[in-house]
Amino acid sequence: MDLELPGLHGSLGSPVIESMNFLNEVAQQYPDALSFAAGRPYEGFFDIGAVHRYLDRFVAHVRAGAGGDEARVRRTLLQYGRTKGIIHDLVAKNLRIDEGIEADPESIVVTVGCQEALFLTLRALRRTERDAVLAVIPCYVGLSGAAELADLPVLPVANSADGIDLDDLVRTVERAKADGLRPRALYVVPDFANPSGISMPRDTRERLLALAEEHGFLLLEDNPYGLFHGTAGRPPALKALDSARQVVYLGSYAKTGLPGARIGFVVADQPVTGAGPESGGRQSLADQLAKIKSMLTVNTPPLAQAVLGGKLLTHDCDLRAANTREAQVYRDNLRHVLDGLAEHFPPGSSPEVTWNAPTGGFFVVLTLPFAADDALLALSARKHKVLWTPLHHFYGDGAARRQIRLSFSQLTPDEIREGLHRLAAFIGELSAHHP
């Protein structure tokens, strides 16, 4: 039986999915190129022995709570499990320690990576074709992808040096409402955003919370990079400042825990009314997300939760302390990138190349004298053996822009030095052709 793509779900023909594929596959196409493209965590400290130790640590923890009931220990790890997860209490403790967030463990749903948390939330918020989600553009493709899959349009909000243009946010919300739409939520990465690297100052966060309450939309806070800040620290997470339950907090352990466990979570403590008499008519948004999860993945693999839970237990749920070495690698790499760029492209020189200077995270954005599209990336990869990410992939419209993203999380200092050398050669050659 033959199928035709135009007869399948609309997301499969979207530019977003093409971008996700492109970003996933480009490194495989050019295995001998140095890659500033992948936003993956550093692999230098990966240790398979630790997986066994984490598993044992979690088993001991479950055993301590099971009062000698070994069948219960085995069941917890090896049988179908609780829909909301089995490490929710450890996640709550970790949020208190790392982020100063007080979360009721019952308001947490443990998910298959942050991506599932995103989809659960967007699917729950999409009732009719009038519903929409707001996002600061350029935006992480995972948000655009989950929104496509949930049939939820993304309303773009302009960026600024503070991570969002709040005036544009208000205009966008008011225009959407005038058009009969319901903007349900705004997706933001307040710390070291992907792809921009920008962080929101504290007063922007406070104004954003006030605007969300005033205009009646949720804030979807995604925070994969917050722990990897510079010596100056960072402002509190939105959720730590959230007195009116405006914030749904989307968590990822891919960068701070173990990417191979694929454990994420969502904190959704918003009350939901009208949930039927048997629940007293009142449940939380987390309860609704759990219902959707029961139709989507049933539960997050208990064995994967156990390994991640063992890592949390091993470090007393303090992932800031657990990531001391990794945080140092990312800080050093950021410095190497900024120093190297300053060396290759001194002020006033030609070609004119500028960049932003995040104080943490995985990403720096360069502005070039020419529009950088996928064809130029292919040229850069083939001829100069260096990969980067055209920023247009984070706009979802396919129009090439003069900006590129450099990711430096997976490289060594030598690779960064050599990679920037190659990048400068590519930019020099291209600028000669685009005077």
Add this chain to the structure above:
Amino acid sequence: MDLELPGLHGSLGSPVIESMNFLNEVAQQYPDALSFAAGRPYEGFFDIGAVHRYLDRFVAHVRAGAGGDEARVRRTLLQYGRTKGIIHDLVAKNLRIDEGIEADPESIVVTVGCQEALFLTLRALRRTERDAVLAVIPCYVGLSGAAELADLPVLPVANSADGIDLDDLVRTVERAKADGLRPRALYVVPDFANPSGISMPRDTRERLLALAEEHGFLLLEDNPYGLFHGTAGRPPALKALDSARQVVYLGSYAKTGLPGARIGFVVADQPVTGAGPESGGRQSLADQLAKIKSMLTVNTPPLAQAVLGGKLLTHDCDLRAANTREAQVYRDNLRHVLDGLAEHFPPGSSPEVTWNAPTGGFFVVLTLPFAADDALLALSARKHKVLWTPLHHFYGDGAARRQIRLSFSQLTPDEIREGLHRLAAFIGELSAHHP
């Protein structure tokens, strides 16, 4: 911020989600009742030590293929991974050995349980509000749930002693088309269906394949119980007879592998045309499902795949051999249930209770002299301390029926004996009130 249930996704208010919740929670509400309700695998052979051994076995396998590249070994288990999975070749070998199915490993997507495979497939097949999926009713609630979540209506097809009423299938398809609908696929569990326990004879399978080709719909074959057949064996899987690529095969390792790993998969070898020039305009349905997966869960936890992969390797991918003990437990339990029912309800006695006699699987269906709803189940649990599943949950309409499902996979022979004793007391008491 308060949310209202009627403003959230429609699936959250559906009877299906209420049924899933009810079925998940009823056992927790009555922990001291004997349960014929849960369709979970037997726990008597669970072994946490095996998890460590399976992990080591898979690591050795990856190492053997990595030519001394230890960084690659660590990356395979601990980093973000391939969207379609890392054990696809082992799954293909397992399908050849256990089911006689020849599947190209590239046509396989490894998923977070069979439930994610179901959702990926239904989401892909849902283009517009005209699309629909067919299902034999009574039907596994996971199908109904995934369809709700994909905004895809389920068109019911009547059951029969052969697992489907083929005349009703044709009538339903023709009526749907006349109504402007597009029936994209029929969901079936050909072996020991949940909840009915019924299996399709070989000639029904062959006629079903011919009808699917004639009327242009896919067959979604779900096969969690096929390995647990009686001494008479079973007919080939639909996918093993599928010469025209009509069948999308949905696989689960929850019963034959490790439920706690949550590993399932889908074989989707259908060609998809119109996929863009860079792919030669031709991909498989599996490629499309992988794209949707990249927006949903990114990839199935490599650590969970590794544990399941280690189990497959340990048994040379022969799960029939690996499950000799489990299969014997299920066969013995089925016999205990059928013998016990014959003892409690001999022919011609009152109250009149009848049941079907599957030759394998996890389920038997009883027909009672009264309609069995959730209130009666609560009474049975509270007063007689025995749980079962009202069959109405598998119809999705909330209307009580005179049938109940008994699941016997998780019980010991003593528990079955005592459970049937309690069930007979409950039925006796109720029949006295419903003469």
